[in-house]
Amino acid sequence: MTSGLWTAYEAAAATGGALCARGGDPDRWIAEEWAAGGVSIDTRTLKKGEMFVALKDVRDGHDFLAAAFAKGASAALVERAPDDTPEGAPLLLVPDALEGLRDLARAARLRNFGKRIAVTGSAGKTSVKEMLRCALAPSGEVHASDKSYNNHWGVPLSLARLPMRAEFSVFEIGMNHAGEITPLTRLVAPHVAIITTVAQAHLEFFGTTEKIAEAKAEIFLGLSKGGAAILPRDNEHYALLLRRAEEAGAARILTFGEDPEADFRLMDYAIDGEGGLIKASVRGAPLAYRIGAPGRHQAINSLAALAAAFAAGASIERAARALRRHRPAEGRGARRAIHLPRGGEAILVDESYNANPASMAAAIALLGAQKPERGGRRVAVLGEMLELGPDAPALHAELAPALVAAGVDRLYVAGDLMRHLWEKAPAEMRAGAASSAAGLAEAVIADLRAGDIVMIKGSNASKVSEIVRRLDDLGETGPRARAGGE
Ligand SMILES: Nc1ncnc2c1ncn2[C@@H]1O[C@H](COP(=O)(O)OP(=O)(O)O)[C@@H](O)[C@H]1O
Ligand SMILES: [Mg+2]
DSSP states (O other): OOTTSEEHHHHHHHHTOEEEETTOOTTTTGGGTOEESOEESOTTTOOTTOEEEOOBSSSBGGGGHHHHHHTTOSEEEESSOOTTOOTTOEEEEOSOHHHHHHHHHHHHHHTOOSEEEEEEOSSOHHHHHHHHHHHHGGGSOEEEOSTTOOSTTHHHHHHHTOOTTOSEEEEEOOOSSTTSHHHHHHHHOOSEEEEOOOOSSSHHHHSSHHHHHHHHHGGGGGOOTTOEEEEETTSTTHHHHHHHHHHTTOSEEEEEESSTTOSEEEEEEEEETTEEEEEEEETTEEEEEEESSOSHHHHHHHHHHHHHHHHTTOOHHHHHHHGGGOOOOTTSSEEEEEEOTTSSEEEEEEEOSOOOHHHHHHHHHHHHTSOOOTTOOEEEEEOOOOSOGGGHHHHHHTTHHHHHHTTOOEEEEESTTHHHHHHHSOGGGEEEEESSGGGTHHHHHHHOOTTOEEEEEOOGGGTTHHHHHHHHHHGGGSHHHHHHHO
8 A cells, every 4th residue: 555655635734735625516525635656756666646846946846737737647736736636636726835845855754753864975875875774674674865866855755754663774975065964964863864975076166075075074963862973984084074973962972994993894805696605793702794786895885884774773684684685776886788789798987977086996996896798898988077177187187097097998088187197098998089978989889899788877967877778788789689689
């Protein structure tokens, strides 16, 4: 049964809005009879029976009201009824739809007695959130944000979807500017707050990573009484984060990383096919487990997830065992075979979901940790890292030693900023440069041969995901796909 998330009366009580139905028959009271199994802000993904919230973002959600009801919305949270609202469609009228969504979120939180975990950081938020979804599952019902829903509407939307009986909930909280995390963490009021890492991202809005650390530390301002802070022990701003967690009244502080002082410490890591084998020391005791996502950075993320699971009252052993079922989210290190036009297979490491210097370095190291089959090469296809401010050229150029250390054989770059890396890369590594990702795809495809491992990464706006799509499409004309069709 999914109809039980919000009844009309509960939603009205939460928001103080008015239940009405445009032109509806007052004798049928339809405006007050609905129940919603979910909350949606996007008619493209809205499922039958969900409540549609008409937010104003790039477009005005009120323009999509008719479409929402055509797709089976049970009701809509709106500021007004546009002319094309279907006759009798149940509405919940509020002065401000985003405020209404926040009200739903607050009410959802107040009626849930589970433990809430909030995750922020310069990289690894979605990864840690997905690890927690997996790790907590054996200990109770888990609710976690969809995708990267981590901003001023994503966080309240995720919270408004919180089932009353979920025992654990996990929320990703992001930011581009100082002050943005504060209202979101106060809304979630987490029992456990995680900072995955602090690194160079959005530098153009901040100037220094210390200011980024300050902004991330806002997450502790929302901690529930008795709450726990989970901190990256290896980070250069650890001392600052610790101070801010203490000042905010965190009752318990747990650390993770490779530092000998870390409470959840990575002792040994080995890449293992599509995942990694981890040996850890957890509060002084040894713990070995496997995670289904490759990369040392993901191993460290998994220790943050285990620390949070422990702080939320789950069993560490059960959580660690469950992590073998974790898979990298779209574009975050997933590995798959692609079928080459001239026969044979190459391995694609899809890191195309966004990039900053920390995640770029992690992805290059991940490529270095994988051994190509005989005759194969390590191929890096890199798009620009954006929003880095005046240091951007240097931050691109500085990746050259990492490429050498990872044993990269072929380097392809797209975009003007990547030119700075291109110039620093060894001549024998340089395979191709173009001003845009689209201009690179043909050359990469023509170059690939059986046994190659190709890693693709760049900021979302660099559009390197387009190259991933082209490589995935190759399979459709490859020998395996043809065999399947016969
Ligand atoms: N702790 C980390 N340090 C460096 N890079 C990381 C870390 N965790 C994840 N990444 C990489 O950063 C990118 C984004 O990961 P994701 O988990 O989606 O982070 P976020 O949600 O914070 O954007 C991926 O390429 C991923 O492999
Ligand atoms: Mg994310």
